[in-house]
Amino acid sequence: xxxxxxxxxxxxxxxxxxxxxxxxxxxxxxxxxxxxxxxxxxxxxxxxxxxxxxxxxxxxxxxxxxxxxxxxxxxxxxxxxxxxxxxxxxxxxxxxxxxxxxxxxxxxxxxxxxxxxxxxxxxxxxxxxxxxxxxxxxxxxxxxxxxxxxxxxxxxxxxxxxxxxxxxxxxxxxxxxxxxxxxxxxxxxxxxxxxxxxxxxxxxxxxxxxxxxxxxxxxxxxxxxxxxxxxxxxxxxxxxxxxxxxxxxxxxxxxxxxxxxxxxxxxxxxxxxxxxxxxxxxxxxxxxxxxxxxxxxxxxxxxxxxxxxxxxxxxxxxxxxxxxxxxxxxxxxxxxxxxxxxxxxxxxxxxxxxxxxxxxxxxxxxxxxxxxxxxxxxxxxxxxxxxxxxxxxxxxxxxxxxxxxxxxxxxxxxxxxxxxxxxxxxxxxxxxxxxxxxxxxxxxxxxxxxxxxxxxxxxxxxxxxxxxxxxxxxxxxxxxxxxxxxxxxxxxxxxxxxxxxxxxxxxxxxxxxxxxxxxxxxxxxxxxxxxxx
Amino acid sequence: xxxxxxxxxxxxxxxxxxxxxxxxxxxxxxxxxxxxxxxxxxxxxxxxxxxxxxxxxxxxxxxxxxxxxxxxxxxxxxxxxxxxxxxxxxxxxxxxxxxxxxxxxxxxxxxxxxxxxxxxxxxxxxxxxxxxxxxxxxxxxxxxxxxxxxxxxxxxxxxxxxxxxxxxxxxxxxxxxxxxxxxxxxxxxxxxxxxxxxxxxxxxxxxxxxxxxxxxxxxxxxxxxxxxxxxxxxxxxxxxxxxxxxxxxxxxxxxxxxxxxxxxxxxxxxxxxxxxxxxxxxxxxxxxxxxxxxxxxxxxxxxxxxxxxxxxxxxxxxxxxxxxxxxxxxxxxxxxxxxxxxxxxxxxxxxxxxxxxxxxxxxxxxxxxxxxxxxxxxxxxxxxxxxxxxxxxxxxxxxxxxxxxxxxxxxxxx
Numbered sequence: 001x002x003x004x005x006x007x008x009x010x011x012x013x014x015x016x017x018x019x020x021x022x023x024x025x026x027x028x029x030x031x032x033x034x035x036x037x038x039x040x041x042x043x044x045x046x047x048x049x050x051x052x053x054x055x056x057x058x059x060x061x062x063x064x065x066x067x068x069x070x071x072x073x074x075x076x077x078x079x080x081x082x083x084x085x086x087x088x089x090x091x092x093x094x095x096x097x098x099x100x101x102x103x104x105x106x107x108x109x110x111x112x113x114x115x116x117x118x119x120x121x122x123x124x125x126x127x128x129x130x131x132x133x134x135x136x137x138x139x140x141x142x143x144x145x146x147x148x149x150x151x152x153x154x155x156x157x158x159x160x161x162x163x164x165x166x167x168x169x170x171x172x173x174x175x176x177x178x179x180x181x182x183x184x185x186x187x188x189x190x191x192x193x194x195x196x197x198x199x200x201x202x203x204x205x206x207x208x209x210x211x212x213x214x215x216x217x218x219x220x221x222x223x224x225x226x227x228x229x230x231x232x233x234x235x236x237x238x239x240x241x242x243x244x245x246x247x248x249x250x251x252x253x254x255x256x257x258x259x260x261x262x263x264x265x266x267x268x269x270x271x272x273x274x275x276x277x278x279x280x281x282x283x284x285x286x287x288x289x290x291x292x293x294x295x296x297x298x299x300x301x302x303x304x305x306x307x308x309x310x311x312x313x314x315x316x317x318x319x320x321x322x323x324x325x326x327x328x329x330x331x332x333x334x335x336x337x338x339x340x341x342x343x344x345x346x347x348x349x350x351x352x353x354x355x356x357x358x359x360x361x362x363x364x365x366x367x368x369x370x371x372x373x374x375x376x377x378x379x380x381x382x383x384x385x386x387x388x389x390x391x392x393x394x395x396x397x398x399x400x401x402x403x404x405x406x407x408x409x410x411x412x413x414x415x416x417x418x419x420x421x422x423x424x425x426x427x428x429x430x431x432x433x434x435x436x437x438x439x440x441x442x443x444x445x446x447x448x449x450x451x452x453x454x455x456x457x458x459x460x461x462x463x464x465x466x467x468x469x470x471x472x473x474x475x476x477x478x479x480x481x482x483x484x485x486x487x488x489x490x491x492x493x494x495x496x497x498x499x500x501x502x503x504x505x506x507x508x509x510x511x512x513x514x515x516x517x518x519x520x521x522x523x524x525x526x527x528x529x530x531x532x533x
Numbered sequence: 534x535x536x537x538x539x540x541x542x543x544x545x546x547x548x549x550x551x552x553x554x555x556x557x558x559x560x561x562x563x564x565x566x567x568x569x570x571x572x573x574x575x576x577x578x579x580x581x582x583x584x585x586x587x588x589x590x591x592x593x594x595x596x597x598x599x600x601x602x603x604x605x606x607x608x609x610x611x612x613x614x615x616x617x618x619x620x621x622x623x624x625x626x627x628x629x630x631x632x633x634x635x636x637x638x639x640x641x642x643x644x645x646x647x648x649x650x651x652x653x654x655x656x657x658x659x660x661x662x663x664x665x666x667x668x669x670x671x672x673x674x675x676x677x678x679x680x681x682x683x684x685x686x687x688x689x690x691x692x693x694x695x696x697x698x699x700x701x702x703x704x705x706x707x708x709x710x711x712x713x714x715x716x717x718x719x720x721x722x723x724x725x726x727x728x729x730x731x732x733x734x735x736x737x738x739x740x741x742x743x744x745x746x747x748x749x750x751x752x753x754x755x756x757x758x759x760x761x762x763x764x765x766x767x768x769x770x771x772x773x774x775x776x777x778x779x780x781x782x783x784x785x786x787x788x789x790x791x792x793x794x795x796x797x798x799x800x801x802x803x804x805x806x807x808x809x810x811x812x813x814x815x816x817x818x819x820x821x822x823x824x825x826x827x828x829x830x831x832x833x834x835x836x837x838x839x840x841x842x843x844x845x846x847x848x849x850x851x852x853x854x855x856x857x858x859x860x861x862x863x864x865x866x867x868x869x870x871x872x873x874x875x876x877x878x879x880x881x882x883x884x885x886x887x888x889x890x891x892x893x894x895x896x897x898x899x900x901x902x903x904x905x906x907x908x909x910x911x912x913x914x915x916x917x918x919x920x921x922x923x924x925x926x927x928x929x930x931x932x933x934x935x936x937x938x939x940x941x942x943x944x945x946x947x
Contacts, residue, residue, distance in 0.1 A: 069807070073856035079898040079945030242620075262897075492865055499779060502806050506781055512807045 002370030004380070005344040007321070007421070010373040013346060014419060016387045020340065023348040029358050036361040036368070038281050038424075039311055039459070048309075050504040051300050052442070058309035061278040065293060066300045067505065068516035070237050070498045072251060072260070077495075080251075082262045085111040085228075087481045088250055090235045090295065091271030093121025094210070095450025095470035095477075097217035099269045099439075102478025104226035111263060112227055113252050115234040115272075115290050115519060119214045122273050122287050122451065123470060126210030127331035127403060128194065129202035130174075130471075131464035132167030135191055138199040140164045147465060150196040150355045151430070151458020154308065159456045162437045163465070166472035171203055174471065177216040180205050182400075192336045194463035196355035202464045207331045207401040210467060232256055234519045237498065238268065238298050238446070244496030247302060247446035253519075264493055267445050267481035270295040271474065274429040274451040275312075277521040284327025285426040286318055289524065294517035295452035299433045302497045304441040304448075308431025311459040316341075316359040318425025320381035322411050327425040330384060330404055332356070332463045337396065342383040342419065343371040349382075357460040360424035373421055381423035386415035428466065430457045439477025445484065449477040537801065540763060540771045541747050542787040547631040550669040552677075555634040561679050563753035564638055567645050568686045574646035575601065578749065580757030582769040587614060587705075587742025588817060588846045590835035596739060599729035601647040603737035609649040610738040612714065613640050613746055615656040615663065616698045616705035619818030620869060621849035624773035625743040627785050629656065629663035632747065633670035639746035641683050641691070642753060647739060650689050655710050658697035668695055702873035706921045707740040709875070720877050721921035744773055765791030768834035772845075778815075778852035779806045791832040794824060798852060809854040813937065817846015819866040820926025822933040859938040860945050863931060864889070864896040870927045880918035884911060885927050892931070900946050909935065 005013070026032065034040050046063035048056050058066070087103040089096045092114025100112045114120070133143040143164040148155055171189070175181070181203050182190040191200040205212040221227055232255035239249040239262065249264040272295030276287025285291070300306060317330040335341070335352040341359070343349050343366045350362035363382050366372055372380040386404075390397050397416055398405060408415045432454030439447045450470045457465060505512060538544070548554040555561075567574050579594035600609060613636065617625040628636055640652050654671070656664055671693055674680050684691045698704045699719045708722035711733045732738020748770060752760045761769045768791035777783045781803030788797065794814065798804065805811060814824040822843040824831070831837050838845050853862060871889035876882040891908055894900045912932040916925045935942065 074861055075856050075858040078858040078860050078896065078941060079900075081899075082897040492868070494865070499806060503781060506807065 001368045001380070004367065004370050004372040004374060007373055007375040010344050010383070011418065014383065015346065016391055018346065020342060020346060020348045023350050026351065026354065026358070029354070032361045032365065033357060036364045037357055038283065038314055041281055044281055045310070049508040049510060050501070052303055052305040053300070053309065056309055059280045061280055062275060062293060062296070062309065064514060065278070065297050065516040065518060067510055068297070068514040069502065069505065069512040070301065070495070071515050072237055072495070074495050076260065077251065077262060080260050080262050082264060083111065084264045085109050086266050087111070087269065087478070088113065088263050088265035088267070089269045089271060090250060091121075091273060091450070092116070092118040092229070092231070093271060093273055093450065093470070094123035094213060094217060094467065095474040096269070096271035097221045098471045098474025099271055099449050099478035099481070100227050101217070101220055101224065102475040103482040104224050106479055106482035108226070108482035110227045111230065111265070112221065113230045113233040113235065113250070113263070115232070115294070116255070117231050118221065118229055119218045120288060120290060121214070122291060123467070124211045124214045125286060125288060125329060126467050127207045127329060128333045128463045129192060129204030129209045130171070130213075130467035131197070131201050131462070132171045132203055132468060133164065133201055134168050134171060134189060134203070135200060138201055140167065142198050143167060143201065146197045146462060148458065150460050150462040152460060154458030156455040158437060159435070162476070163456055163469055163472050167468055170468060170471045174213065174216070177220055179216045180212055182206060192333060193353070194332055194336050195353045195359065196462045202336070204333065207333055207403045213467060233261070235272070235294060235298060235517070236260065237495065238302050239264070239493045239495065240302060240497040242492045242494055242496055244494070244500045245303060246444040248493055262493065266486060267447060267484045269439070269447040269449060269477050269481050270299055270433065270452050271448070271450045272452045276426045280312060280426055283314060283424070283426040284318060286315055286327055286329040287426070289521065292518040292521060294519060295448065296432065297517040299441060299443070299446065299448065299452070301501045302443050302446065304443045304446060305434045306432060307434050307454040308459065311430040312426060313356055313428035313430055313461050314360040314424035315427035316356055316363055316424055317384050317422040319411070320379040320421045320423045321375045321377060323377050323379070325407065325411055326379060328407060329425065329427070330420060330422055331401065334384065334386060334389070334401060334404065337389060337400065338392065339389040340385045342385050344373045344382070345371055355460055355462060363422070363424055367423065375421065379423065381421040383419035384422045385419045387417055387419050390416040428461055430454070430459055430461055435473070437476065438480035439473050440480060447477040447481050449474040536789050538787045540751055540787065541628065541632065541635065541744070541773065542785070546635055549631060550633055550666045550673070552634060552670070552673040559754065560634055560638065563750035564641055564679055564683060566753055567642050568682055571645040571686055574642055574753060577752055577757050578646070581752045581760040583745065583748055583752065583760070584835060585742060586744040586748070586772065586848070590845060593741065593745060596729065596741070597643065597647050599727070600649065600737050600739040603729060605648065605650065606736050608651050608736045609647070610733045610736050611640060611644050611649045611652045612707070612710055612733070612738060612740040613652065613654045613743060614705065614707070614710060614740055615654065615743045616710060617657055617660070617743070618702045618705055619820070619847065619849070620866060621775060621777050621815065621851040622818050622847045623775050624785050624848065626660045626663045628743055628747050628773070629660070630666045633667045635750055636743055636747045637670060637674060637693070639749035640693070642749045643739065643741060643746060644691060645683060645686055648687065649739060650687060650691055652691065652693045653714055654693070654695045655698055655714060656695065658700050664695070664697060671695055701875070702869070703875045703921070703923060706923070709921070710740065711738060720875050723920050763789055764834070765789045765832060767836065768832065772833065772848050774833065775847070775849040776802050776852065777849070779809070779854035779857055780804065780852050781806055791834040791837065793829070794831055794833055794850070795829040797833060797850060802852070805852065805854045807856070809856050811852065812855050812857065813853045813859065815851040815853065815862070816849065817844050818849050819851060820870065820923070820930050821846050822929055823937055825937055859934055859941045860892065860896045863934045864892045866930060867892050867927070870923065874923060878919040878924070880915060881924040884915045884918070884924055887911065888927065888931055895942055895945050898945065898947060902946060905942060
């Protein structure tokens with residue numbers, strides 16, 4: 001990487017009142033992506049040797065976990081307390097809560113187990129908003145096309161159709177749960193534009209839409225008598241029937257003690273979120289501490305097919321400075337409101353409202369070619385010109401982006417006066433477990449919803465579709481799981497799938513020393529098995 | 534490896550339901566030989582020392598002789614028992630799928646040797662592929678020259694029918710099978726009278742396991758000495774071992790009768806998963822005595838295992854490594870047996886249910902020391918209290934797991 005300007009030099013050269021020329025026209029976005037997007041990095045990509053996605057490529061950090069040995073063996077389950085329920089939901093974020101509420105609505109007994117606390121999730125990190133085609137000049141057809149196009153037509157059209165079709169009803173449902181949205185002066189829902197979409201479609205609550213959503217979901221789940229919540233109960237392993245091909249429950253650990261618990265369930269819904277904390281290719285992440293890909297690991301070991309494992313979203317505008325806030329998000333809403341991206345030379349280099357993957361690739365290009373800005377504390381980035389936005393529309397930042405303002409205050413920056421240094425941050429896993437429109441994975445009895453599921457966003461997700469997905473598909477999975485049929489005969493609860501995975505690993509010559517799911521990032525609890533002391 | 538799949542599962546035999554391909558592999562030859570001298574078949578089988586491979590180990594010729602000496606009233610029946618349903622056993626389904634004609638020829642030979650005119654294939658209804666293969670194979674026999682010739686030798690028409698079983702585990706018990714074939718619920722009958730005297734509709738009835746019957750054609754073709762030499766030491770013939778559990782390569786292995794447990798697990802099964810030490814082996818369908826690492830040298834035949842107080846049973850070997858808990862496994866099998874008890878004997882109905890409940894309680898961390906005492910006394914009281922062997926096998930399973938792994942039960946207590 002060529003070195004650009006130091007932070008001081010760049011700040012000194014910055015003029016909030018200059019009029020930067022429009023960016024050069026982007027002629028070949030694919031070439032830009034191939035040359036600069038992290039998904040196209042050759043190094044650090046591994047080929048899977050076992051499991052349903054054998055021969056597929058994915059980042060080495062993920063492959064290591066997908067091809068790891070389970071933490072527990074059958075012998076560890078002797079004398080372990082057993083709890084029976086109809087539907088077990090693993091994950092306490094937005095998708096998990098939506099699924100639990102839907103299943104309980106259908107009369108199922110629901111147990112929701114979450115690794116940390118209810119609401120410790122990426123849902124609360126979502127700032128920008130949620131997409132739904134509710135404006136008069138918009139349509140679900142346009143929403144469908146935008147989603148498929150931004151995903152480079154790799155998404156499953158049936159899933160996308162289900163998603164966008166649910167949009168308006170999802171907003172209505174959220175309002176009924178008590179969620180607040182920003183409104184226009186006349187009291188209609190206020191909508192924003194976003195990168196890669198053809199009409200204003202983002203419904204939002206300031207710049208903490210996900211936090212507000214989680215607030216009402218948490219309340220609804222906690223108050224529902226049909227839902228029991230177990231906090232600090234990470235899933236250590238799934239349970240299978242004697243053939244190893246049907247999911248019949250899970251083994252839960254605890255963050256604070258040695259205890260394992262067995263939960264037998266008619267259906268299991270994985271809502272475990274993404275993998276940001278694996279720090280693929282060494283990138284910082286916008287994700288919460290628990291985003292370690294546990295659901296992918298558990299599903300894969302049980303034989304569920306995954307998709308698009310080589311495709312991740314790097315959000316263009318993660319903070320660079322100070323280091324302890326590195327990777328934290330500055331919402332795309334800031335760019336949607338008109339903020340520009342400027343390189344060290346004070347020039348625009350990309351249309352700020354291109355899809356996220358394109359903007360990220362452009363920022364990486366600027367930095368790699370010596371037009372980046374380097375703070376003394378390390379890292380590199382480009383300007384997100386919030387100061388010019390404030391000059392154009394005084395008071396806008398305080399009114400619409402209070403989270404940005406609060407976070408900048410901690411960092412000792414005033415975004416109304418100075419531009420903010422940003423660099424792409426690992427944000428979202430585009431792929432995941434293959435599901436159908438009911439959220440059912442390829443393994444009987446196992447469902448997936450939210451970021452852990454794949455097939456919707458293709459190779460790139462547009463803003464606002466993640467919040468829509470967790471509610472839409474969370475509810476779909478919840479309904480389907482609650483209505484799943486009972487098996488006849490004595491119930492067998494085994495780790496046969498672990499045996500089968502072990503057999504495959506041995507035959508492929510892979511070591512059985514590495515263990516997964518990871519549950520917490522390596523730097524959080526070094527050398528400690530968190531499920532037993 | 535020459536000794537692997539030398540007879541029943543020889544690649545030449547595994548031609549599926551195609552009769553022409555089976556004929557190319559000497560199929561029908563044994564029937565032609567037997568037609569010349571049907572009485573010699575029984576003598577050859579006796580010489581060969583063929584045993585009942587469904588689990589009893591009872592000499593086949595003695596059952597045959599008992600039926601042969603009875604007069605038809607007006608019929609005589611052969612039941613080919615393919616109800617195979619116990620955990621860990623999956624050999625008969627393979628024979629039916631891959632070599633159905635070998636089984637059918639064996640059944641016809643048994644019929645000719647004992648004067649039987651009605652053959653019933655009694656098959657587990659939950660094995661759709663086996664049922665389909667056998668059905669397709671039987672269709673090719675109807676009206677064939679071979680069947681007509683066999684009828685001519687017998688002096689009356691031979692019929693072959695396919696009866697899917699009830700789906701109940703207990704339906705594999707021989708008298709229960711007869712009840713089902715008569716159209717009733719498969720309750721085991723009291724014995725005596727034995728099926729040879731009073732079987733289906735009161736007719737003399739012979740019941741043999743699928744694997745037992747599949748062995749007859751090769752014995753007739755190659756002679757008793759050849760068959761005896763297939764086995765190791767005093768054991769005769771070959772055996773289909775169903776290997777499962779914590780081994781690298783689970784599956785069905787046809788090996789010389791008397792192959793050691795060590796050879797089966799390590800030479801053929803690829804050793805234990807993830808290199809963990811061996812803890813125990815549930816043999817023969819799990820209603821038997823456990824084998825432990827001290828028994829690795831034992832030859833897997835009826836006599837050698839009996840000397841160790843164990844049983845070959847169906848030849849199922851469920852291998853358990855140090856990574857697997859005995860209590861959980863026993864609890865799982867107990868659930869199966871409690872669910873499978875037909876309920877007509879009170880001691881079995883309540884005994885298996887109580888044992889299952891107690892062991893499940895221990896396995897889920899709610900058991901007390903009193904439960905162990907109760908289990909022990911049940912294991913003493915229950916054996917011999919039922920019409921059939923189900924409750925005996927259950928007591929044996931629990932008792933032997935107690936003898937060898939009492940510490941695991943104790944660790945799991947509340």
